[in-house]
Amino acid sequence: MPLMHNLARMEAMAAGRAQPLTTVRHRHLSQHPLVLVPLTTAGEVGAPLGAMLGTDRDRPLLLTVPQPKDRDLRFAFLSDLAEALLPHLESALEETEQVREDAEVCTDAPQLLVPNAPGAEFVRLLGRSMRFRRTAEEDPQTPYPSPARVPLLGRWLTHYGERARVPGSSLLLSMTEVLTRHWATGQSSLEDQHLGALLAWLRAGPEGGGEAAALEAETARDEHGQLRTPPSGPSTDPAFDNRVLAPAVERYDAGLPGSAEQVHQLLGGQLRPVWDAMWESVDLLRRLPEGERVASRWESDRWSYTAHRDRLRAGEPPQPRRDDAVTAARKLSVRERDQARLRAQEALDDPLVMAERRLAGEAFVAEVTDSWMTYSQGRRPMPRPVLALSTEDVPQWAPGARAYRVLPSGAAQPAEFLAPEDGLAEGTAAAGEDDSAAESTAEGTAGPGELRLRLTGGMGRAKEPAPGSVPEVGDRVCWTLFEHAPRGGPSLPEPEDTPWTHGGPPQSGTPLPEPRTGERSGAGGSLGAGGHTVGAGSPGVTDPLAHSTLPDPVTAEDLL
Structure with a gap:
């Protein structure tokens, strides 16, 4: 965890209220997201117990299974879940925009919100258990045919679950993870998975009291020994399972009238507080303005949504249980690239996040104290201005290392660090490099807190730099030592070209x-x-x- 996060946690503990980690919202939040609060039986993660879902906070849909061991009841639950979820997941399939002559992308993508990370993992697990189900139309001989729409929902949930593992993706969001990205509490990361306890820190006013409110949300029980604030799922409280739910299920097994409705009401009582907490969290996030570069990451989500739509329409088989070596390596490479891109974009969008990178020596703010023009020694001399900078930060630089700044156009301008004694004599240049610069100023060295940078791009193709592409003396500029648009790794071979050690022939x-x-x-x-x-x-x-x-x-x- 970064040092700034630890400092914010200590400040939250001292003040008794959550402390902001960002100034903007770094995740896309749809205008009409679908909130899904799942419940599963204790000891059998794949057996659903119930779910509350919908896009209207005042009219949630409650689905329950009175006896999770009954296969027919579980299939009926999954069928009802498919009928409720698929219209939302398929709502953006037809509205597209043409980006190239041979390519189109959906203008929007449906969004799912779940309470916590285990809830997001349950969505992925549920998709895996559903997408391989055989229907009676596909296989009349299957012993337990699945309703027709269940495998389709499994494929969609698998895609959303896999997409949730991509850094910066917003198709499937865990509410506790989104909140803790934007605010720090005075409790541990494990305790932050309890949505009620997390919101207790966020509700606390200037007078504090977040720690006591969070403890009450986690442990306070009524006269019957039941938690006043149910957990955020997908697991239930053991006291509720043993004292309340188990007797109700036994009455259902005995065939007593009204027992199914009783189970339905009991599970609804566990889910409704979490449902209300989810919409309270949505309201908190909407108060933050969206970061400038969030839209580009949401565009990646729209492309993934469109690609999955095209795979379904092409009749491709469901996602495999295990990826082959090349596919797994590609996923890992994409996630590493997206993680670097997310960290860079969050820092560029948010001064609080940039402060973390400055503290780590990965960025610095400096004032331009002097500048002089030099040119490359290639066949076509290009401008290579040198800037003298004064900074109070301590960047982790070395001669020849790269630095970047954001131009007014939004593009990244590259530069390279110069050693204090490099390029001070007129007409000198690095031997053997066509694009090296020959400085043409008097002698001098960089003192404490002084740096020299040579601009290597972002100035146009003319002999003179484009207006605004070179900082003026007196300007304060934020430079980063990380790329603003990280590139991916090397290309990978096709599966048939891989060695046998990695799944090939x-x-x-x-x-x-x-x-x-x-x-x-x-x-x-x-x-x-x-x-x-x-x-x-x-x-x-x-x-x-x-x-x-x-x-x-x-x-x-x-x-x-």
Whole structure:
């Protein structure tokens, strides 16, 4: 956790109220999001117990399962959930805008809000359990056919659950994670997963009292031993399960009249306080203005929503249970790139976030004390102005390191650090570099708190820099040592071109016969891909170098 977050937590503890971490909202918030508060049975995560959902805070839809062990009741619950969720998830499929001649993107994307991180994970788990269900139309012989819309909902929930793992995505938001990104409380991150306790810190006024209110929200019970503020789900309170829910389910199993309605009302009583807390959280977030670069990240969400729509329309199969090696590597690469992009954009949008990067030496604010023009020594000399800067920050720089600033147009202007003694004699230039600069000013060195930067771009293609592209003497400029638009990693091969160690086919030309059970490889042989015995005297090997990537030979130490 960054030092600024720890400081904000200590200030929140001392003041008894939450402290702001940002000045703007760094996540997109739809005008009509769908709030989903799920509940699941204790000890069986995949068995849904109930859910409260909807886009109208005054008219939530409550779905419950009076007996989660009953397969038919669970399928009926999933069918009702599909009928309630799919109209919202499919509401933006048809409204598109043309971005290229051969490409269009949906103008909006539906948004889902859940109380906490376990709720978001439950959405993903629910999607995984639903998308492979067989319907009676697909397979008349299936023993437990699923309603027709259930697998489709599973595919949508899987997409939203996977998208929630992408840094900066807003298709599926965990409310506790969004709130704790914008405010710091005086409690631990684990305690922040309780939405009621988190809101207690946010409700506290100038007089404080957030710690006591949060403790009451977590532990206060009524005369029947039940929590006054139910947990945020998807798990329920054990006291509620044992003393209230279990007897009600037993009455339903016994066939007593009104027992199903009683379970329905009991679960509604657990879900309604969380439902109200979710909409209170939405109101708090709406008070913050949206960050400037949030729209670009939401555009990425719209592209992912459009791509999933196209996959469904093309009749592609459901998402696999496990990604192959190349797909997993691509997902990891994209998430690493998006994480770097998110950190950069949040800092550029928010001075409080930028203060964290300045404290870490990843950015600095400096005043321009002097500047002089130099030119590159290439075939076409280009302007390379040098700036003398004075700063009170302590950036982690080195000669030749890159720095960036935001131009009035919004683009990033690159620069490079110069050593204090570099380029001071007129006409000097780095040997062997066409784009190196030759400084043309008198001698001098940078003292304490002084830096020199050479601008290397963002000035146009003319011999003279474009107006406004070079800071004036006296300007205070924020420079970053991180890129404003981080690039992705290297390209990855196709699955058929990967080695067998990463899911691709074996690199040998001819498949070899499988050894019999218990058969050991012969002398000089080794156990190849798929259990094939290869090596000296192995049939079918046409190239002795074809198995150069096979694993080491089996030895006595490999067997028990």
